[in-house]
Amino acid sequence: MASAFDYAPAPESRSVVDIAPSYGLFIDGEFVEAADGKVFKTVSPSTEEVLSEVAQAGSEDVDRAVKAARKAFEKWSALPGQERAKYLFRIARIIQERSRELAVLETLDNGKPIKETRDADLPLVAAHFFYYAGWADKLEHAGFGASPKPLGVAGQVIPWNFPLLMLAWKIAPALATGNTVVLKPAETTPLSALFFADVCRQAGLPRGVVNILPGYGDTGAALIAHPDVNKVAFTGSTAVGKEIARTVAGTRRKVTLELGGKGANIVFDDAPIDQAVEGIVNGIFFNQGQVCCAGSRLLVQESIQDELLDSLKRRLSTLRLGDPLDKNTDIGAINSAEQLSRITSLVEKGAAEGAEPWSPECELPSSGYWFAPTLFTNVTQAHTIARDEIFGPVLSVLTFRTPDEAVAKANNTQYGLSAGIWTEKGSRILAVANKLRAGVVWSNTFNKFDPTSPFGGYKESGFGREGGRHGLEAYLDV
Amino acid sequence: MSDRLSVLKTYKLYVGGKFPRSESGRVYEVTDSKGKWLANAPQSSRKDARDAVVAARKAFGGWSGATAYNRGQVLYRVAEMLEGRKAQFVHEVADAEGLSKSRAAEQVEATIDRWVWYAGWTDKIAQVVGGGNPVAGPYFNLSSPEPTGVVAVLAPQESSFLGLVSVVAPVIATGNTAIVVASERSPLPALSLGEVLATSDVPGGVVNVLSGRTAEIAAPLASHQDVNAIDLAGADEVLAKDLEIAAADNLKRVLRPQPVDNWTATPGIDRLTAFLETKTVWHPTGSLGASGSSY
Numbered sequence: 001m002a003s004a005f006d007y008a009p010a011p012e013s014r015s016v017v018d019i020a021p022s023y024g025l026f027i028d029g030e031f032v033e034a035a036d037g038k039v040f041k042t043v044s045p046s047t048e049e050v051l052s053e054v055a056q057a058g059s060e061d062v063d064r065a066v067k068a069a070r071k072a073f074e075k076w077s078a079l080p081g082q083e084r085a086k087y088l089f090r091i092a093r094i095i096q097e098r099s100r101e102l103a104v105l106e107t108l109d110n111g112k113p114i115k116e117t118r119d120a121d122l123p124l125v126a127a128h129f130f131y132y133a134g135w136a137d138k139l140e141h142a143g144f145g146a147s148p149k150p151l152g153v154a155g156q157v158i159p160w161n162f163p164l165l166m167l168a169w170k171i172a173p174a175l176a177t178g179n180t181v182v183l184k185p186a187e188t189t190p191l192s193a194l195f196f197a198d199v200c201r202q203a204g205l206p207r208g209v210v211n212i213l214p215g216y217g218d219t220g221a222a223l224i225a226h227p228d229v230n231k232v233a234f235t236g237s238t239a240v241g242k243e244i245a246r247t248v249a250g251t252r253r254k255v256t257l258e259l260g261g262k263g264a265n266i267v268f269d270d271a272p273i274d275q276a277v278e279g280i281v282n283g284i285f286f287n288q289g290q291v292c293c294a295g296s297r298l299l300v301q302e303s304i305q306d307e308l309l310d311s312l313k314r315r316l317s318t319l320r321l322g323d324p325l326d327k328n329t330d331i332g333a334i335n336s337a338e339q340l341s342r343i344t345s346l347v348e349k350g351a352a353e354g355a356e357p358w359s360p361e362c363e364l365p366s367s368g369y370w371f372a373p374t375l376f377t378n379v380t381q382a383h384t385i386a387r388d389e390i391f392g393p394v395l396s397v398l399t400f401r402t403p404d405e406a407v408a409k410a411n412n413t414q415y416g417l418s419a420g421i422w423t424e425k426g427s428r429i430l431a432v433a434n435k436l437r438a439g440v441v442w443s444n445t446f447n448k449f450d451p452t453s454p455f456g457g458y459k460e461s462g463f464g465r466e467g468g469r470h471g472l473e474a475y476l477d478v
Numbered sequence: 479m480s481d482r483l484s485v486l487k488t489y490k491l492y493v494g495g496k497f498p499r500s501e502s503g504r505v506y507e508v509t510d511s512k513g514k515w516l517a518n519a520p521q522s523s524r525k526d527a528r529d530a531v532v533a534a535r536k537a538f539g540g541w542s543g544a545t546a547y548n549r550g551q552v553l554y555r556v557a558e559m560l561e562g563r564k565a566q567f568v569h570e571v572a573d574a575e576g577l578s579k580s581r582a583a584e585q586v587e588a589t590i591d592r593w594v595w596y597a598g599w600t601d602k603i604a605q606v607v608g609g610g611n612p613v614a615g616p617y618f619n620l621s622s623p624e625p626t627g628v629v630a631v632l633a634p635q636e637s638s639f640l641g642l643v644s645v646v647a648p649v650i651a652t653g654n655t656a657i658v659v660a661s662e663r664s665p666l667p668a669l670s671l672g673e674v675l676a677t678s679d680v681p682g683g684v685v686n687v688l689s690g691r692t693a694e695i696a697a698p699l700a701s702h703q704d705v706n707a708i709d710l711a712g713a714d715e716v717l718a719k720d721l722e723i724a725a726a727d728n729l730k731r732v733l734r735p736q737p738v739d740n741w742t743a744t745p746g747i748d749r750l751t752a753f754l755e756t757k758t759v760w761h762p763t764g765s766l767g768a769s770g771s772s773y
Binding site: 127143238241242243245246249250252257259414429433436438439440441442443444445448450452453454455456458459460462463465468470478 | 606607611612613614615617619621626706715718719722723725726727728729731732734748755756757758759760761762
């Protein structure tokens with residue numbers, strides 16, 4: 001695309017990170033092969049290049065890791081909080097020191113732009129460990145009783161959209177509260193979690209406190225069903241979340257679920273249009289829209305629809321899609337061939353049902369998994385693309401006339417994770433925010449995260465909160 | 479003084495502020511602890527359960543939207559009405575649980591006090607579990623608790639009044655609406671509570687009381703797509719597991735049966751927070767000028 005906005009390539013060097021040709025499972029402080037010797041390959045979504053071969057954990061490995069975590073739990077939970085705190089502070093510092101390596105690694109394995117891993121993911125990852133480090137020796141002041149106790153072994157299953165950030169959200173509060181963990185990263189993005197094992201080694205973390213088991217869904221299912229796991233934490237799809245809720249039924253296992261979303265981004269006629277456009281773009285095209293709290297439904301007041309869409313389309317035309325390692329790239333690769341086909345089929349369905357797709361002129365690289373930023377107009381609430389989570393760079397535009405209608409449409413979903421409000425009128429922000437059934441409401445901003453702030457869903461977006469004081473509760477016997 | 483034949487009460491359900499019989503037309507025999515007939519209680523059907531959900535959903539907007547102060551006032555009014563009807567409840571609890579009159583009176587008084595305790599929580603819980611978050615950026619961000627929505631409550635089987643109130647009051651104190659399945663064997667105090675609620679200022683539909691077979695009524699509630707949460711206090715282990723599996727269909731919040739030795743102990747806030755969501759609202763703080771102090 002030739003335009004005034006052609007930029008010279010500005011690639012981040014990938015030589016800052018060493019990727020081994022193969023990795024084992026991280027159990028009891030050591031890298032080991034899977035019991036049945038199974039391995040799988042992880043590829044770079046932007047090039048389809050094989051990055052490494054990774055051991056694939058089976059149920060025997062799950063059992064071994066849970067035993068290691070159980071054994072480590074005794075000592076870890078008995079450590080004075082201040083000692084646990086210092087381990088977590090160490091981990092936070094090492095992550096800061098090695099954040100360039102980690103950012104490149106994450107971009108290679110996930111396909112998201114280096115701009116995002118470097119400026120959003122990694123600073124937040126370090127911040128989460130810093131935040132929860134400070135809780136480890138203050139738990140009696142957290143409002144959960146005089147001496148809140150850890151639960152034991154936490155089985156944690158995380159998704160591929162924010163591999164390292166989700167690891168931090170799960171591991172930091174678990175360790176701060178005195179639990180030990182067995183974590184399964186997603187099959188398409190295992191590398192940063194395995195790298196994290198090395199961070200634990202450098203920090204001198206006792207063996208068995210953190211165990212990492214790469215694998216597919218069956219590995220996660222085995223971990224969650226393991227009878228000696230006391231706490232289950234999952235981030236991922238609503239369908240899998242429901243399966244997990246059934247699995248833990250009738251047990252004493254505590255569970256938190258962070259699931260899908262279909263966030264409404266509501267733009268009123270008095271909104272600051274330029275800021276709103278930036279917020280809409282950030283809301284749905286951040287991480288190629290592979291974000292559970294993405295603002296995937298744009299609700300725009302009818303009177304400003306044309307003005308807003310013109311502005312939005314103009315802005316989309318300036319987004320740069322391509323090499324994720326290029327520091328100028330806004331839109332990277334879709335994480336996997338499987339996810340790409342899911343997005344493609346939903347988008348085809350949207351068009352078949354009568355919604356009108358639009359994409360900026362956009363050349364897609366010849367190898368790798370790519371999808372051009374897309375917006376749909378002429379969308380009704382009955383359309384599949386207005387109801388199902390697409391988890392890709394696809395925005396559905398709906399309109400409304402009154403604030404009541406906006407709220408009704410925003411809430412007309414099985415999900416309840418996020419929402420956005422754009423208006424200059426403070427009382428309207430508060431009135432609408434009050435009525436939205438969503439766990440996080442961003443007003444005149446979008447996709448802001450902070451370790452001090454509880455995050456989680458209403459309705460079928462799951463239960464429990466991560467982040468903040470609230471995030472401790474999931475890992476305490478309260 | 480001649481023997482006077484007493485006038486017996488026909489016990490009815492309490493749904494949407496009204497006192498219907500079960501749509502099924504069924505009743506079942508309720509006896510005291512010695513097996514003596516006390517009344518024929520309505521035996522609710524699946525349809526009754528669904529009607530109660532509709533009533534609870536309809537009431538949710540108004541009740542959750544009421545100010546916390548107002549909800550506290552309304553709940554305290556319930557305690558006042560309970561106090562006035564103390565003798566009746568002492569009688570019913572004594573019959574239901576086979577207690578002496580003085581032991582039953584202790585239970586009823588503890589129950590009224592429990593209700594007062596929760597009435598006082600309505601405008602305090604947000605301060606205890608919510609608050610501002612010190613985010614690392616120019617944003618104002620506030621986390622507040624909000625009611626989960628429509629909550630199905632299986633009242634404890636043994637403690638017919640204190641246990642009942644201990645599970646119902648926290649649910650509505652926080653702005654949820656409730657469908658309460660009364661103790662199967664001892665439903666009469668629960669049905670009478672409905673009469674008290676109707677003559678207090680609690681809007682119709684905020685609490686709906688069903689009597690009958692717990693398992694039969696609970697099944698459609700656990701699988702109902704418009705029920706947001708379920709308290710399994712009154713379910714045995716087998717039933718609780720089945721209901722928790724059914725509840726997963728729309729990811730209801732499930733409060734599993736808790737080991738409770740003694741309902742008279744101060745309950746803590748667990749039952750208040752069990753049916754609250756946390757909403758975090760963000761807004762940029764902006765800056766007052768391009769140059770000058772950042773304070």
